[in-house]
Amino acid sequence: MKRFVTLFLALVMIAGCLAGCGDKKEEGTPADANTPTSTEAPKTDFPKKDIEIDVCYSAGGTADTANRALASIMGEYLGVNINVVNVTGGSGSIAGQQVMGAKHDGYTWLGDVAHTASGWRVMDYADQSWEDWYGFYGATAPYVLFVAGSSPYTTYQELFDAMKADAGIKWGNAGFGSINQLTGQLMLDIVGLKGTTVPYNGGREAAVKVIANEVVWSWAGISDVMDLALSGDIRILGVCDSEPLAIDCAKGAYEAASMLTDYPTLSTLEGLLFWGFRVPRDTPPEVVARIQEAFEYAVETDEFAKYCADNALTPAPACGPEADEMCARLESIYAWGLYDQELAAEGISPEDFGIPRIEDFKYPTNDRIAAINPWPNV
Known part of the structure; x- marks a missing residue:
């Protein structure tokens, strides 16, 4: 039997990341000095035109339907159309590179699953990971x-x-x-x-x-x-x-x-699937804050709750620093799982990117993660 990753402790920790979105620390509790948290965002008139979500999996799947549900509610809230396009292949990396290649102005998002970008580097598909994005995730299922x-x-x-x-x-x-x-x-x-x-x-x-x-x-x-x-x-x-x-x-x-x-x-x-979308990490903070505002509104609506109930999903909203830590944990599980199952590219190890095994996980996982752009305050 090939070596498989022990996940139970990790899943307990991931569940703890799903308490909500944004910087929710209690008043008087200082943030870890090495952990990216949030920064003030100026006001914006975003959006001025329609938005596109490039979903990296096929039509009819949960990545597709969850993003269509969020797009409908968020588009109404923002006052624009949010159009969903399916761009498949490369374990999501083709869509990821397409979105990353577009202007980082908040008008092009990547629709995916929270773990998706975490395998691209070890599979030699793209030089990207979750740390290059802000992630917004709305629901989970077994x-x-x-x-x-x-x-x-x-x-x-x-x-x-x-x-x-x-x-x-x-x-x-x-x-x-x-x-x-x-x-x-x-x-x-x-x-x-x-x-x-x-x-x-x-x-x-x-x-x-x-x-x-x-x-x-x-x-x-x-x-x-x-x-x-x-x-x-x-x-x-x-x-x-x-x-x-x-x-x-x-x-x-x-x-x-x-x-x-x-x-x-x-x-x-159990507990490895979380669906939603992400935007490039260097998107202007005021735009990210506006997207987050719309996302937080959408996941609390009766419409989104009905979508989840109708599709055997459990609402599990995550964004902000909590989503970062969740994605980092999933990266440890996924990247090392690919490596141990001999699905990673030849000669490439998660260790090359400073990704710890889940049993050694501590957030932030390395100095690079500690230095990523913080989330804007909403």
């Missing part, structure tokens, strides 16, 4: 294991038994080096199985290929595929969560079992 609705497998153990007999059974992932591929392989390690994986442009596309019987199973956030489960196009065999999941399927209601019942070590794969 992983699920699923097959086509027409599949002969009705439980995850039936699928696992088949895989024991045939290690060539194919499964689809969200892209080479994606966190779906990484966690899917970690899941197989934990349950003592091997499989043949096929990369696609996002978890949604992988689900479509499962339905088409191009691959037998896949592994994705429940919010990526809940509508397909409700329609009966896929069947969820198990959920990586402490509680089972009731599916009111059009072809007959059923309950997807908690995989933690038989494999408690899978708890290390």
